[in-house]
Amino acid sequence: MRMIELPTSSIRNSTKIPNGFHVPSVVNCSCPQCGRSAAFRLLKVDPTQNIPVASLGGNCPGCNERALFVAYFEDLDDERQGHASNLYLIDNENLFFPQPSFPEGFPVSLGRAISGAVDAYNASNLPAASTSGRRALEGIFKHIAEEDTGRKPLNKLIDAAIEKKDFSEPISRLSHAIREGGNFGAHFDLEREPSRLMVRHMLELLDYLVSYLFTLPQDIKALEDEIEREPNVFD
Missing domain, CATH: 2.40.128 (Lipocalin)
Structure with missing residues (x-):
């Protein structure tokens, strides 16, 4: 609060x-x-x-x-x-979640899934928000893995994506935490009744992943291009 x-x-x-x-x-x-x-x-x-x-x-x-x-x-x-x-x-920060902004070229289907999860959460339809959020997480890592990964569990999808792209420590820890279960893994178990706080954590994770995996690389590339176009100040 x-x-x-x-x-x-x-x-x-x-x-x-x-x-x-x-x-x-x-x-x-x-x-x-x-x-x-x-x-x-x-x-x-x-x-x-x-x-x-x-x-x-x-x-x-x-x-x-x-x-x-x-x-x-x-x-x-x-x-x-x-x-x-x-x-x-x-x-009360647990009551409303703003719609995230998506970078240029972000997959339309993933954007729809994330927006649908946020809409369901704000309408207090927690089961729908949980299901949509879980599917969006799976979709993000399937997209990065660039292959048909079938119906693998979420931590396996993350591992498959890591083989295609270096995510470094934060994403590797995410896969490990989900695989080990416990309180963190329970957030991504569709068999459990979702709570508002649990679904909010999932939406926050989606927001972080969009920023980390999609927005940040584009911003860095745009900055590199801008710097390359500038005169060399050290000449």
């Missing part, structure tokens, strides 16, 4: 309570659960509170899930006296 500071300009309306504070009543921001931009109508606080800090809550009009906010009140200039000086959104 983290607190995301929102600009005070996101406060679209406030309600003045008897002690003189102007408590935010409408806030515009992205929903921490569905990711859509929304206007949150916040519940009023107890007007008898002596407020240096106000805890507020409202439902997203898109997904109807509840979001929590914290407003801080400090001494401001006369124009802003009694208004919130700082506003924070409470973001």
